[in-house]
Amino acid sequence: MVEQPGCVYCGMWNEVIAPIYPKTPEGQFAPLIRADLRAGPPEGISFARKVTYTPTFILIADGQEQARIEGYPGEDFFWGLLDMILQEHTEFTFPAS
Template sequence: MITIRIAILCLAAGLAAVPALAAELIMVERDGCQYCIAWKKDIGPAYPNTEMGRYAPLRMVDISDAPPEGVEFASRVIFTPTFVLVEDGRELGRIEGHPGEDFFWGLLHRLLTGKTGYDGPG
């Protein structure tokens, strides 16, 4: 019985040490959207390898679908792509459209530093 209690305590301590995802970036896209295709080509491959991408992992959803389960958007998404920053299922902010690689990273950095605890490079 004591061995089971010790095992449970060790498991609980180990789980407590695993950090929760601070944020998530949801890309709302539409089939055939040229700006979505451009983003996936120009930025998509690099995104998960950046500090911002690791801080706010990307999830892609179709505009015709409801928001992912447990996620609430502040308003309806109209334009694609739209990048919605969420934390704990709640929208913190968004980037509408694909402003090009030069502007995307700066806009995302401003969104992350202004709305989350992110303090890494842009």
């Protein structure tokens, strides 16, 4: 997650999603790493292109960007978009109910 101080949408995500994210199958499969917009990518990680908007959620595999979600579209849309990029770019499968 690329974020910056004062980002209202980052704050919304942190309030609504952050507390539950690590407890979800998605969060366990793709643990969150936070990066500051002005600091650039964390060491060992490469973004495919410059990050302009915060929050931006970047799916990383082997240090390389696979896909991204730019902005926080609200709780319902976030989970749908996350599930879509996980299914398209990884071996993620939902646990059996």
